[in-house]
Amino acid sequence: MNQNKSKIEKIIFNLVTGKVEKYEPLFIVFLFSVLLLNLLDSKIVEAITVLVLSSLAILYIMTAYKDHSETDLTLIDIFYFKIGAFSSTIALIGTQFNLMGWPANKMMLVVGAALLLGTLIYIGVKGRVKVFGEWTVLRMTILAIIAGGIFLFG
Numbered sequence: 001m002n003q004n005k006s007k008i009e010k011i012i013f014n015l016v017t018g019k020v021e022k023y024e025p026l027f028i029v030f031l032f033s034v035l036l037l038n039l040l041d042s043k044i045v046e047a048i049t050v051l052v053l054s055s056l057a058i059l060y061i062m063t064a065y066k067d068h069s070e071t072d073l074t075l076i077d078i079f080y081f082k083i084g085a086f087s088s089t090i091a092l093i094g095t096q097f098n099l100m101g102w103p104a105n106k107m108m109l110v111v112g113a114a115l116l117l118g119t120l121i122y123i124g125v126k127g128r129v130k131v132f133g134e135w136t137v138l139r140m141t142i143l144a145i146i147a148g149g150i151f152l153f154g
Contacts, residue, residue, distance in 0.1 A: 010067050017066040020059050024135035038099050053096040060088040072131055080122050084140050087115030091147035098150050109151040116144035
């Protein structure tokens with residue numbers, strides 16, 4: 001029973017991760033669209049913000065559980081891949097909390113941006129951009145800038 005459950009989870013996480021990697025450019029557009037929409041003061045914008053950023057956060061956290069057994073990632077690469085997925089989620093939720101005016105957003109922004117920055121430094125120093133995926137690295141860079149910028153200036 002546990003083996004079947006594990007196989008099903010593996011299939012689901014790999015399916016979701018494949019779709020996230022395929023549609024990453026669209027998700028980045030969604031993120032910027034939500035940020036621009038927040039210039040308007042409307043209840044529908046709040047609902048859209050929560051829906052889009054929460055959905056993206058769920059998708060990004062699921063990518064942490066991707067099966068890397070058939071990739072060129074080393075164990076330390078897999079560790080940083082997971083940290084990148086978790087910190088993308090933390091930065092997105094921190095951004096959402098900030099936009100909605102909810103408490104505790106500053107800590108999430110700091111943790112998310114710092115972990116993303118650490119992951120990006122590792123990827124840059126080791127020259128692993130192609131292995132991690134260019135769109136994934138771009139997403140982590142954008143989220144680190146957004147989270148850091150909101151923390152410092154927002």
